[in-house]
Amino acid sequence: MKSLFRWELVLIGLVCVAVALAPFILSDYNRSQGADVAVYVMAILGLNIVTGYTGQISIGHGAFMAIGGYTTAILTHNHGWNDIATLPVALLAGFVAGLIVGIPALRFHGAYLALLTFAFALAVPQIAKNYSHFTGGTEGLALPTHSGLWLYGVAWSAAAVIYVWTWLLLRGRTGRAFQAARDSEIAAASSGVSLSVYKTFAFGMSAAFAAVAGSLFVLINNFVNPDVFVLTLSLYVLLGAVVGGLGSLWGVLIGAAFIQLLPIGLTSSTLVSSSSVPVVFGAIVILVMALIPRGSAEVLRVALGLPNRIRSSHDASTPQSLEAR
Amino acid sequence: MQSITTIRKPTTPGGWIIPGLLVGFALFLLIGSLKSPLFAQQTVAGLANGGIYASLGVALVLIYRATQVINFSQGALATFTTYIAWQLMQWGLSYWPAFVLTLGIAFAGGILVELIAIRPVERRGNILTVVIASIGVLILVEGAVGWIWGAEIRFMPPAFPAHTIHVGSVAFSVQDLGTIGVSIASVLVLWALFQFTKLGLAMRAAALRPEAARFVGVRVSWMLSLGWGLAAVLGAVAGMMAAASPSVLLQPNMMDGVLIYAFAAAVVGGLESPAGAVIGGLAIGAMLNLLGSYVSWVTPPLLLPAAFVVMLIVLLVKPSGLFGRTQVRRV
């Protein structure tokens, strides 16, 4: 993960150009949908850090998005903060929440952790519903609207920052520690890497990024209530991570685009009604797990004959990543 | 695959905490019920909910025991089958015939899901991929419910007459008693199947020691499919009982919360013990209902977080649950 291959530089350049130019050819509404893609990028990046890199499966990232989203909503709605200024606060709130979750998470392997994060994802919106004094309860809180262009710009700027931040995080000592934690606990422990610290830190960063994603999600919708962070959101983030490929930064982009754009593509073709989208998504998850468990980024890489990064062979099909025993 | 040494944990001092707590809780329920009619009613209502959690919890345990997989789609499958029951009733079938027919459909459906969605994934991947596949099934099936029947709330015809039975000064609703009865009965029937029939023995053998089971001629993968079928049947029971209860409305995500309670029930039992799941389910149902009734700051939205906390505490304190066996992971 140290340096970039030439083809990667080219690809990054292309992506940046595409992202920068897209708003000029899109309608305002589509720009806000483009902003949604950025939201998913950040959420999936977050999820990838814990599940793809340190191998701690989490199905609950929607909860961290909720924490970020409500932070932004409460600060802007109740206290009149400037929207963008709330983002760092959301980041911090997410980080703290991630640490708090990450510490007990150390004690659980695989299936148990999946179970607990799943329950967590359902529990957090309920708490928001309960303390309606702060959170507006089921009625929710309304937020000032912004133009599609503004949303696109802010969302993708945040996404770019977080993407680079993740890349820097993963290429250095921290990244190697993460991978060591995932691939072999015994080896990592014996080489002096303090597993617990790194794993908890990973959870913190992961939640922080998801929180920022949640903040932007709320800004895009200019509304928040517990139903915004419904279970499906967590599941779709996982879906995006898995379809793109766990442990792959490129996969994050593929996954995010997939979640946002597939439904649009499906419904606009008038072949399929919008309510069938989850059915298609579910089927795709199953197919991906059966046929290409490493995700599409890996498949594309192989198909295009591109060289492999020296990376441990972790993917969704590696035995170590889930120990339920 | 790593080999596992299973040690049957003898009764250690710490091992008495959870059983002790449960016995204490049961006594608490009994005494409270004798002293206060309202308490008795709420306990029974809570146990009715608990019966639902117990059946779904046993379904989860069934699959986990055999495959170490946590089936996240168990609730969604229950929802789907409940909608089928509703549809059958819309087409003119009366309640109990529709109930029984739905159980048959659920059985077939469970087998189908295992064959189509789980087995292809299991072949290539590991537990993580199968768990994610089960999440795929969750998304698919919940989506299918919305697609076929729409997201509007529907009303399920009642299973039991809306009478109350009076015992002394306490009024028990037939609804609650019926739910408890049906839930317990279905679990007992399943238990009998496993204990006393050839097929049940083969399934137990396949779950406990798949390789040894193959040596005596048991088709282990087929046993697995049957397990999923039976789990789906229990799920259907849970779903239909849930739809009949006042607190759950027939909508696509109706079992999401129940799934969490069922997980909590299963966890209390150690994820491998059906008896534990039953006891856990009943206990959680009673406890949550009483908390909701008597503790003022516990409002309905907080019940699910409460169950989450229970699950967390049990897993932190005694991960092998009530009746679980401590498994040593041989490296």
Add this chain to the structure above:
Amino acid sequence: MAALLELREVDARYGQVRALHGVTLTVGEGEIVALLGANGAGKTTTLRAVSGMVKREGSIAFSGRELRHEGPEGAARLGIAHVPEGRGTFSELTVWENLRLGAIIRRGSINADAKRVLALFPWLETRRNQQAGTLSGGEQQMLALGRAMMQRPRLLMVDEPSLGLAPLVVAEIFRILKELNERDGTTILIVEQNARNSLAAANRAYVLETGHVAYEGSSESLMQHEAIRRSYLGY
């Protein structure tokens, strides 16, 4: 005497490692044949090849019919009872349930078979409801044999029956095997490191060394063979 089991030029591999090279052996109906060899010689692999548990080339015929990777379930249904190394006992189930499992694929009443097994191992009757995992090693081995008998097998394959057992218990086990063979006519293929007991019980034997058949012949001739005496019998 017809050949019940016939292996011809069987190669087997675990991934890239070849475990068996051109193994050719036969087991005649009603015989006791021993498969001897040191650790890693390929004895267990041979049994697993018959049970269809390992990739192999070559021909394996059972009762004249070619076996095609049916897997152990298929082999069991054809009448092969495979008692694996480690006995394959269901420790969490009771003694009686273990025995019932032996006959699980058979239709009809199992009472006659149960009687026969209990006649051979009368002590099982008192332990019927005991958890199989709490039995001693020797008892578990006998339970495994009892379970195999419940299958009413045409061929009984036993892998390392003496492993981890005291000499007296081992002697008892071999006595039982001989009785099964003489009384019921069960054909038996024993895989063993313990050459002395095996040769005493068997009619014929094969000795495997690093995956191929090094010696074969009647027990008497092998017992007198000098190289075998030195390497496997210790004198």
